[in-house]
Amino acid sequence: MSTTTAISPPEVKLTKNLINGEWCDAAGGGTFETFNPATGEPIARVAEGAKEDVEQAVGAARQALESGPWSKMSARDRGKCLYKLADLVDQNAARLAALEVLNNGKPVMEVQHADVPLVAETFRYFAGWADKITGDTIPVDRTMGNFFCYTRREPVGVCGQIIPWNFPMLMAAWKWGPALACGNTIVLKPAEQTPLTALAMGELAMEAGFPPGVINIVNGFGETAGDALVRHPGVDKIAFTGEYKTAQIINRNAADTLKRTTFELGGKSPSVVFADADLDQAVRGAMTGIFFNQGEVCCAGSRLFVEESIHDEFVDKFKTAAEKRRLGDPFDPKTHQGAQVSQEQFDKVLKYVDIGKNEDGATCVTGGERFGDKGWFVKPTIFTGVRNDMRIAQEEIFGPVVSVLKFSEMGDVIKQANMTMYGLAAAVWTQDITKAFAIADGVRAGTVWVNCYNTFDPAAPFGGYKFSGHGRENGKAALEAYSEIKTVWVNLGKR
Numbered sequence: 001m002s003t004t005t006a007i008s009p010p011e012v013k014l015t016k017n018l019i020n021g022e023w024c025d026a027a028g029g030g031t032f033e034t035f036n037p038a039t040g041e042p043i044a045r046v047a048e049g050a051k052e053d054v055e056q057a058v059g060a061a062r063q064a065l066e067s068g069p070w071s072k073m074s075a076r077d078r079g080k081c082l083y084k085l086a087d088l089v090d091q092n093a094a095r096l097a098a099l100e101v102l103n104n105g106k107p108v109m110e111v112q113h114a115d116v117p118l119v120a121e122t123f124r125y126f127a128g129w130a131d132k133i134t135g136d137t138i139p140v141d142r143t144m145g146n147f148f149c150y151t152r153r154e155p156v157g158v159c160g161q162i163i164p165w166n167f168p169m170l171m172a173a174w175k176w177g178p179a180l181a182c183g184n185t186i187v188l189k190p191a192e193q194t195p196l197t198a199l200a201m202g203e204l205a206m207e208a209g210f211p212p213g214v215i216n217i218v219n220g221f222g223e224t225a226g227d228a229l230v231r232h233p234g235v236d237k238i239a240f241t242g243e244y245k246t247a248q249i250i251n252r253n254a255a256d257t258l259k260r261t262t263f264e265l266g267g268k269s270p271s272v273v274f275a276d277a278d279l280d281q282a283v284r285g286a287m288t289g290i291f292f293n294q295g296e297v298c299c300a301g302s303r304l305f306v307e308e309s310i311h312d313e314f315v316d317k318f319k320t321a322a323e324k325r326r327l328g329d330p331f332d333p334k335t336h337q338g339a340q341v342s343q344e345q346f347d348k349v350l351k352y353v354d355i356g357k358n359e360d361g362a363t364c365v366t367g368g369e370r371f372g373d374k375g376w377f378v379k380p381t382i383f384t385g386v387r388n389d390m391r392i393a394q395e396e397i398f399g400p401v402v403s404v405l406k407f408s409e410m411g412d413v414i415k416q417a418n419m420t421m422y423g424l425a426a427a428v429w430t431q432d433i434t435k436a437f438a439i440a441d442g443v444r445a446g447t448v449w450v451n452c453y454n455t456f457d458p459a460a461p462f463g464g465y466k467f468s469g470h471g472r473e474n475g476k477a478a479l480e481a482y483s484e485i486k487t488v489w490v491n492l493g494k495r
């Protein structure tokens with residue numbers, strides 16, 4: 001891994017909505033405050049979009065889809081815009097990283113090594129797809145006539161994309177990449193907690209040559225701006241990442257206009273550590289699994305099943321490693337863990353710590369309290385003595401809090417691993433290939449990691465079973481969610 005370089009807090013320039021290539025105040029003139037999670041202090045006021053702004057943005061996106069230069073642009077040129085955007089992300093990496101640190105509270109170490117490079121690679125990966133999205137020729141029954149039958153892949157249309165605050169830039173890239181490769185137009189609604197980096201990417205997208213109206217960004221709250229997007233008859237598809245309860249509301253509200261929906265939701269992902277595992281590797285994996293990004297990760301390894309015979313030794317090593325994590329100023333390149341994104345999330349995490357200690361009766365072996373006296377930092381927290389039916393083992397905490405559970409038998413651990421409403425990810429640590437495959441086969445989850453955790457690549461599909469969502473992001477699979485298949489029958493006349 002290359003070294004992390006120091007960056008200073010950035011200047012915040014962009015705070016308006018991006019509609020039809022113009023930076024606009026909200027139609028109603030309102031603004032809302034965005035905060036620095038590391039200090040709890042306000043950073044800037046951002047245009048508060050709502051129904052009227054969504055109306056304008058959808059109008060611009062519709063026009064760009066149907067009659068602007070985008071509608072006539074070749075697939076290869078769409079790809080070139082995406083390649084250019086990837087290059088611009090690389091060229092502006094330091095500035096984007098600084099904005100992301102300021103806005104989200106995550107440490108620069110992670111932003112420089114994960115978020116920013118993955119954003120660039122996501123655009124590059126989908127750039128490559130743009131001119132390779134093809135249809136088929138279909139061997140239809142010739143007894144009916146002399147037909148030539150083929151399929152085309154066409155854009156779904158105007159895509160409403162509603163994203164969360166945990167990976168603000170990367171979630172936008174996962175949504176923009178496949179949508180743009182397929183020729184769609186976009187109205188993005190960033191999370192109200194973290195609007196700043198999406199706006200910076202909007203500026204780069206214009207520089208990259210995406211015509212006005214192809215990418216629109218409306219800031220604001222879920223219940224207003226987000227909801228208007230979900231209900232708008234001019235929006236063909238909603239792609240959403242966030243809480244399953246929000247997805248349920250969105251699915252209901254999108255039903256009247258029968259929109260296509262894809263959902264990437266939460267998790268309570270099981271990690272299984274067998275006694276034969278390389279323990280140090282398993283501890284490192286468990287650390288990444290739960291503490292990466294302050295635990296604000298949909299696929300966080302929040303339920304850690306450890307084989308009984310190594311339980312105590314594992315917990316000792318895990319606790320020691322957790323206590324070595326450096327928390328603090330996320331701009332400091334030596335910081336491992338930054339702040340939770342908001343007061344609300346900070347309160348939620350500490351509420352679950354309290355539930356774990358007092359309602360569930362689990363044992364908190366380390367952490368379990370705030371770090372420092374300003375900002376929204378929570379110490380890495382490990383609970384042992386957890387049963388799978390406890391609330392801390394079943395409900396998504398979305399913070400640096402892990403439940404350790406004991407197991408002694410393969411069939412039982414698979415059963416327990418699956419006893420969750422979620423199905424986003426799972427992991428297994430073992431040297432025994434048979435055990436590894438048994439977990440990979442037996443666990444109902446969209447991603448299974450064997451002797452690793454949180455490895456991502458834009459080419460590898462990502463998404464959930466059960467309440468973790470439907471549809472897949474990344475990989476070829478993502479293109480399916482952003483294209484319609486048109487079947488064309490041509491009567492070639494008499495043979």
Ligand code: NAI
Pocket residue numbers: 162163164165166189190191192220221222223225226227230241242243244246247249250264265266267297298345348396397398
């Ligand atoms: P949320 O699901 O409410 O918010 C995500 C996005 O949806 C935001 O842009 C928000 O403005 C928008 N939204 C909210 N209500 C909406 C509505 N009625 N119509 C349209 N859009 C709407 O998540 P929130 O409240 O920020 O976090 C709550 C919990 O959700 C977290 O504690 C965590 O457990 C989970 N979560 C999961 C994420 C994941 O990646 N799977 C990401 C963020 C949160």
Ligand code: MG
Pocket residue numbers: 222243246
């Ligand atoms: Mg919410």
